[in-house]
Amino acid sequence: MRKKIVAGNWKMHTNIREGVALASAIDKAVEKSEIKSEIGIIIAPPLTHLSLINQVINDERVCLAAQNCSSESKGAFTGEVSAKMLHSVGVKAVIVGHSERRAYYGETDEILTKKIKSVIENSMLPIFCCGEVLEQREKGIHFELVKSQIENALFGFTSEEYSKIIIAYEPVWAIGTGKTASSAQAQEMHEFIRKTVESKFGKDLAENTTILYGGSVKASNAKELFSQKDVDGGLVGGASLDADEFLEIIKSF
Ligand code: PGA
DSSP: OOOEEEEEEOOSOOOHHHHHHHHHHHHHHHHHSOOOTTEEEEEEOOGGGHHHHHHHOOOTTEEEEESOOOSSSSSSOTTOOOHHHHHHTTOOEEEEOOHHHHHHHOOOHHHHHHHHHHHHHTTOEEEEEEOOOHHHHHTTOHHHHHHHHHHHHHTTSOHHHHTTOEEEEOOGGGTTSSOOOOHHHHHHHHHHHHHHHHHHHOHHHHHHOOEEEESSOOHHHHHHHHTSTTOOEEEESGGGGSHHHHHHHHTTO
């Protein structure tokens, strides 16, 4: 059965003190509360916090993730951090291809494929983001667009490699805007993504793919979104910066 996951993407927020406090609060709350064992919890703090936060996480259900990694494995790439380095400080998953990386740092599908490969080779799980901008939805080309993002970045992998990948559908118009996709819009796209995956990797792998929804997920809308058949959890930005709110979202399953 595919895993249900709630992942918090902290983006470029918190200093080290605040970040450690937030991670500890989430960890303690998860330890104390009754969260169904099949639910995975991921937190993706800024790069500078990873090593220290790894030391304050006690509950094995809380999985540490990075927000990005280099597409290269080592060498003269000033400012870059490799997947291997992330793995060495306890990181278990890496967000790849977030729309902010695609839009502001020019990340192409080709680069994303290299990053995903590197993440898998270093025994971590890639969380691959896809999603359309508002103009593409208004033109009615959102399905086509998401299909091409998935085909270009993921279809070159073997089934074995593909089985490690988590997909996050994040309509760009819903990210940080307070405008969530309706549960029907999310379900429709998630079902389409699963079908797209099935056309290449077959029914079993498609059924086992965790597909997260991202874009203004909050405690007040998570239950409705997560109740959809093909929505397996959320990639949460703003609302993951508050431990109580994040826990409420986790409890929405
Ligand atoms: P948001 O961000 O929840 O603040 O909309 C989601 C994301 O960008 O992953």
